Structures are given as C-alpha cells and as structure tokens.
Amino acid sequence: MTATVKEPQKEGSYKVDAIKEGVVIDHIPPKKALKVLEILGLAELDNVVIVGMNFSSKKMKMKDVVKIEKRVLTKDETDKISLIAPSASVSVIKDFKVVEKRHVEVPDEVKKVIQCPNPNCITQSNGVKSYFHIVKKTSPLQARCHYCEKIFDEKEFLF
Amino acid sequence: MNNNLFISLSVPLIFNMHFKDRDLISINDLSKEEILFLLDQAKKVEAFSHAKRFGLLQGKIMASLFFEPSTRTRLSFSSSMEGLGGRVIGFDDEKTTSVKKGESLFDTIKMVEQYADVIVMRHPRDGAARLAAEASSKPIINAGDGANQHPTQTLLDLFSILKTQGKLEGLNIAMVGDLKYGRTVHSLAMALSHFDCNLFFVAPPMLRMPKQYLDELRRKGMTVSEHEKMEDVLGKVDVLYMTRIQQERFPDPADYEKVKHVYRLTRKGLTNVKPNLKIMHPLPRINEISTLVDETPYAYYFQQAGNGIPVRQALILQIMGVQL
Ligand SMILES: [Zn+2]
Numbered sequence: 001m002t003a004t005v006k007e008p009q010k011e012g013s014y015k016v017d018a019i020k021e022g023v024v025i026d027h028i029p030p031k032k033a034l035k036v037l038e039i040l041g042l043a044e045l046d047n048v049v050i051v052g053m054n055f056s057s058k059k060m061k062m063k064d065v066v067k068i069e070k071r072v073l074t075k076d077e078t079d080k081i082s083l084i085a086p087s088a089s090v091s092v093i094k095d096f097k098v099v100e101k102r103h104v105e106v107p108d109e110v111k112k113v114i115q116c117p118n119p120n121c122i123t124q125s126n127g128v129k130s131y132f133h134i135v136k137k138t139s140p141l142q143a144r145c146h147y148c149e150k151i152f153d154e155k156e157f158l159f
Numbered sequence: 160m161n162n163n164l165f166i167s168l169s170v171p172l173i174f175n176m177h178f179k180d181r182d183l184i185s186i187n188d189l190s191k192e193e194i195l196f197l198l199d200q201a202k203k204v205e206a207f208s209h210a211k212r213f214g215l216l217q218g219k220i221m222a223s224l225f226f227e228p229s230t231r232t233r234l235s236f237s238s239s240m241e242g243l244g245g246r247v248i249g250f251d252d253e254k255t256t257s258v259k260k261g262e263s264l265f266d267t268i269k270m271v272e273q274y275a276d277v278i279v280m281r282h283p284r285d286g287a288a289r290l291a292a293e294a295s296s297k298p299i300i301n302a303g304d305g306a307n308q309h310p311t312q313t314l315l316d317l318f319s320i321l322k323t324q325g326k327l328e329g330l331n332i333a334m335v336g337d338l339k340y341g342r343t344v345h346s347l348a349m350a351l352s353h354f355d356c357n358l359f360f361v362a363p364p365m366l367r368m369p370k371q372y373l374d375e376l377r378r379k380g381m382t383v384s385e386h387e388k389m390e391d392v393l394g395k396v397d398v399l400y401m402t403r404i405q406q407e408r409f410p411d412p413a414d415y416e417k418v419k420h421v422y423r424l425t426r427k428g429l430t431n432v433k434p435n436l437k438i439m440h441p442l443p444r445i446n447e448i449s450t451l452v453d454e455t456p457y458a459y460y461f462q463q464a465g466n467g468i469p470v471r472q473a474l475i476l477q478i479m480g481v482q483l
Contacts, residue, residue, distance in 0.1 A: 120305050122264075122286035147286025148307050149185060151371050 018050070022069040024091040025078065030054050033064035035159055036081050036088075039113050040073065047071045060087065079107045083114060083134075083141065084159055106137040114143065115158040121148040178477035182292040182299045186310040186346045191353035198318050200473035201466075203483045209242065212472065215481055216245035222275035223249035224267070225302075226282040231442060231464070232302050232309075236279045239471035248274060268294040277478055298478045306342050312441060313346040315470040316400070319463040323437045324397055327351070333359040333392045335422055336402035336447060338368040343441045344402055345372055352379045359392040360385045363418045366404065389422055394431045399424075399457075401440045401447050419445075426451040439463050 028036055033051050037043050048069040057063040078090045082104040092100040111131050116123045123130050128147070136142035140154040176196045183189075189197070204212065221240040225233055228251060237247045249271075264282070268291045271278060278295060280288055281302040288301035288308070303309040321327050332351065334344045338360050348358060349372065358381060360368045367385060376383050386392055393399070401424060409415040424438065424447060440448060440460040452458050476483065 118285060120283075120285050122282075122284040122290050122304075125284070128290055145286065147289045148305070149187070149286070150307075 019048075019067050019069050019093055020096055022047075022067060022071055022093050023073045023078075024065065024067045024093060025081070025085075026063070026065050026089045026091065027057070027060060027087045028064040028066065028081075028085045029060065029087075030062035030064055032084055033066050035084055036064070036066060039081050039084065039159075040077060042068060042071070045071070075102065075105075076107070078102075079105050080110055080113050082106045083110060083143075083154075083157060086139070106134055106141065109133050109146075110143075113159070116145045116148060116150075117152055117156050117158050118145065118148050118150050121145060121150070123147055176477070178474075179480035180298050181478060182288075182295075182301075183310050183474060183478070184288045184292055184299065184301045184304075185308045186313040186350050187308075189310070194314070194317065194350065194353065197314060197470070197473055197477065198321055200477060200483060201314075201318050201469040202322075204472045204476065205469040212242050213244040215476060216240070216243035216479060219243075219245040219277070219479060220275045221245055221247050221249075221475070222271045222278045223247050224271060224278060224280040224282075225249070225251045226264075226280065226287070228252050229281050229303060232281060232312075235464070235467040236300075236302060236311075236471055239468050239475060242468065243472055243475065245276075245475075249279075264291060265294045268299075272297040277475060300474065300478070303342075306340060308346060309342055310346065311467065311471055311474060312343055313350050314474070315463065315467045316343070316347050316439065316441075317350055318470050319437075319439055319459065319466050320398055322466065323459060324435065327354040328356070330354075330356045330398060331359065331392075331396045332356050332398040332400065333361055333389075333396045334368075334400045334402070335361040335389055337366045337404045337408065338362040338402075339366040340405065340408040341402045344368070344400065347400065348372055348376060352376055352381050355381075357382045358384075359396060361387070361389050361392060361422070363387060363421050365414060365418055389424070390428070393428065394433070397433060397435055397437070399436060399438045401438060401444070401460075403440075403443070403445045403447055422447050423449065424452055425449045426455060429455060429457055432457065 025036065033053050037049060042049060050067040052065040054062050055065060072092060081088055088104045090102050090104065091098045109132060112129050114132055115130050122128055131146035132143040133146060134141060135144050135151060142151055142153055144151045176193060223233060223236055233251060240247050264287060272295050275297060277298050279300045279302050280291055282288065282304050285305035285307040288299055288304045292299040301308055301310055324330055338344050351358065360383065373383060404419055406415050426449060436457045437459040438457050442460055442464055
C-alpha cells in the first residue's frame with residue numbers, strides 16, 4: 001500500500017517518528033522517490049510505504065523522502081540507490097526512535113540498478129540482469145558494464 | 160628472410176599458472192605474467208613436431224559455436240584443435256541451428272556443455288561470451304563478441320610482435336586506420352599497456368582512438384601520440400599495425416566514402432623505414448596494403464595469421480590442463 005504525503009512542509013517539520021519500525025530515506029533528489037523504491041525492490045512488496053515528493057529543503061531546494069514500515073534495509077541494500085540519490089541519508093527506526101543513521105556510499109558494483117546504454121550489449125536481450133562495476137566513485141561517476149565492458153559516464157546512466 | 164630468432168623472455172616465469180578449466184573472455188582478464196606465460200607456452204608448442212602435437216588432446220572434443228560467420232577464426236580454431244588430435248563439433252552460422260528459432264543463448268550453452276570439453280564461441284552481441292561463461296560448467300573461449308573482445312587475436316598479435324622483435328618492451332608501435340570501431344586495436348593497445356611501448360595512433364579525425372582508451376593508456380604511463388598521416392610515423396616504428404576501414408560500421412555511407420581510401424601502404428612508401436619493421440594486419444585487408452608489399456621483408460600479416468595456431472593450441476592445452 002502506498003500513500004502520498006501531499007502537503008509541502010518545512011524541513012524537519014514532517015515527522016520521522018510517524019513510523020514505529022522501519023526505515024526513512026531522506027534527501028532523495030526530487031521526483032526520484034519512486035525510482036528509489038523500484039531499485040530497492042519495494043515496489044512489489046506489501047509493506048506500508050509512505051512517499052513524500054517535492055518537499056522543500058535547505059540543502060537541495062526540493063527533495064523526496066520515503067518511509068518504509070516494518071522493514072530493515074541493510075547498508076548493501078541502501079547503497080544501491082547511491083547512483084540515483086548520492087546525498088540520501090538513511091535512518092533506521094525502532095520503537096519510534098532513530099537507532100542508526102547513515103549516508104549512502106557508492107558500492108564497487110551494482111546489479112539491476114542501471115541499464116546498459118550500449119544497444120548491442122547482450123543485456124539488451126536474453127532477460128539478463130544488468131551488472132556494472134563502478135570504476136570511478138567520485139562525481140562524475142563512471143561505470144563499466146560487466147558484459148560488454150564499455151565504460152559509461154554518469155550522464156549516460158539509464159535507470 | 161624470416162626472422163627466426165626468438166629471444167627468450169627475460170622475465171621469470173611462473174610455471175604454476177592456473178589455466179585449467181578457466182574461461183578466456185577478455186584480454187583484460189589476464190595479468191602481464193599470464194600473458195607472458197601463454198606466449199611462452201605458444202613458443203614451446205611451435206617447436207613441437209606435428210606428430211608430437213597430435214598426441215596431446217586425443218579423445219577431447221571442442222565445440223565451435225559461431226553465432227555469426229567468421230571463416231578465418233573458425234578455421235584457425237578448428238585447425239588448432241585437430242592438430243592436437245582432438246575433435247571439433249559445432250555450427251558455422253546460427254541460421255542453420257535452433258538458435259534462430261528463439262532458443263536462448265543460455266539453453267544452447269547448457270546443451271552443448273554436455274557434449275564438449277571446451278567451447279569456443281563467436282557471437283554478434285557484446286558481452287555474449289561472458290554471459291555464456293556464467294551458464295557453462297565447461298570452459299569458454301571467446302572468439303569474438305560483437306565489437307567487444309577477441310582475446311586470442313590479441314595474444315597472437317603479441318606473439319607476432321615478440322617473435323619478430325624479440326621483445327615487447329621499448330618498441331615503437333603504430334596502429335593505423337579505423338581506431339574508433341576497431342576491436343583489435345583497442346585490445347592490443349590495452350594489452351601493450353603492460354609493456355613500456357610508445358604507441359602512435361594514426362587515423363582520420365572521424366576514426367580516432369576513443370578518449371576512454373587514450374585516458375586509460377596515459378593513466379598507465381604509456382607514451383601515446385595521435386597522427387593523421389601515416390608518413391609522419393613510418394620511419395620511426397618497429398611495428399606497423401594496419402586495419403581495414405569497415406563500411407558496415409558507418410551509420411552514414413557518405414562518411415565511409417570520405418575515409419575509405421585514406422591509408423594505402425605501397426612498396427614505394429617503404430623506402431625509409433627501420434630494417435626490423437614488420438607490417439601486421441588482422442586480415443582480411445581491403446586495399447590498405449598493396450599486394451606488392453607482400454614481397455617485401457616487412458610484410459608479416461600472413462605469418463601473423465599462422466601464429467594463431469600455436470597461440471590457440473597453447474591456450475587450449477592450458478585450459479585442458481596439459482602441462483608442456
Ligand atoms: Zn553492456
């Protein structure tokens with residue numbers, strides 16, 4: 001079930017403790033919240049997910065926020081969103097309290113996150129899962145396709 | 160006329176290299192030591208008599224899966240395997256197989272691995288061999304995946320350079336022609352980055368070596384320079400690696416017309432060259448090397464193709480766990 005928080009709010013004024021157990025992912029670039037959920041594989045699950053889009057933010061002007069109930073996301077899982085939301089912060093909530101807060105980090109490799117832009121790549125057919133090695137972890141990022149071995153700049157990434 | 164001198168490698172060789180049951184998908188999967196080891200093994204195989212070679216892989220079967228036609232590569236692999244006493248099964252063109260009927264690459268490999276000890280494959284898509292290797296319990300040798308890799312070509316190019324020049328370090332090597340789309344020159348340049356060579360890239364502006372490779376080579380400390388005219392480098396180089404300019408690579412036929420005859424090596428053009436110069440070419444050529452050049456001592460492209468046999472035999476033997 002997905003509910004959307006419609007009202008734009010001032011930073012900090014929306015309630016992190018609106019969920020009892022789960023994860024809050026904050027500082028997602030605006031309009032990317034649904035993509036973040038898709039990358040995390042949460043779009044198909046039955047957990048309660050609260051999606052906030054286009055909140056005003058001091059740091060980013062606008063941002064998206066997602067809250068996922070009754071689900072703990074490991075660092076490996078949340079690092080998968082670093083390519084689309086490099087400044088995202090992750091808060092793990094237990095009993096309405098933040099028990100862990102972390103930033104996402106660019107991992108060495110990502111699977112099923114970005115699609116290979118090379119039209120002749122084998123991953124364009126055969127139902128092959130995409131697989132990239134991040135060869136440059138500072139902005140702008142660069143990633144090498146595990147299969148066609150081509151290196152792509154961040155601006156070419158296809159989510 | 161041929162330079163039969165083959166100076167021993169000056170690096171200490173590690174004889175416990177583990178190639179048994181390994182795939183060879185990309186030249187980038189091999190370390191410098193592994194490359195030198197394979198070249199040394201090729202040199203050993205080359206010294207064996209045909210009779211001795213023929214006893215090495217009796218009863219072994221190689222599957223040769225050519226999802227797109229490539230007569231030269233297929234013949235070289237088949238000849239290599241049969242020369243070792245092994246047998247070859249497979250297909251030359253996917254049109255004649257169930258692959259065209261929609262059978263997935265995965266399913267094809269899962270079937271073929273039941274029949275063969277080693278699988279050689281060529282496929283039009285980039286990355287197909289890597290994917291096949293994930294599916295297969297039998298070792299896969301990539302004989303070309305789209306525009307990506309053709310590692311045995313790179314090994315035989317290195318073997319040809321080593322054999323004719325006696326070393327891989329400190330050479331002046333020019334690559335000429337289509338450096339933008341040319342898979343062989345990309346792989347060869349990257350492989351040469353293990354060795355301290357000067358690379359001269361000669362191409363029309365439209366077909367320059369992609370920045371990705373130039374950056375990577377410079378990052379590895381290589382001396383590389385770019386040129387438009389072959390004449391600018393001819394007098395300096397030990398190896399002239401020519402490539403053909405392929406029409407099918409050009410989205411716009413007008414662009415092809417502009418560059419198709421831009422490089423043409425003639426006998427007359429070879430008057431002021433180094434005596435040890437060798438001209439190489441992955442073949443087939445179109446018209447970039449005049450047939451009159453064939454008779455000069457610099458022409459090496461046919462011997463280069465022949466070097467594919469000991470190189471591929473050495474690789475197959477290593478993968479099958481045969482120590483020489
Ligand atoms: Zn790819």
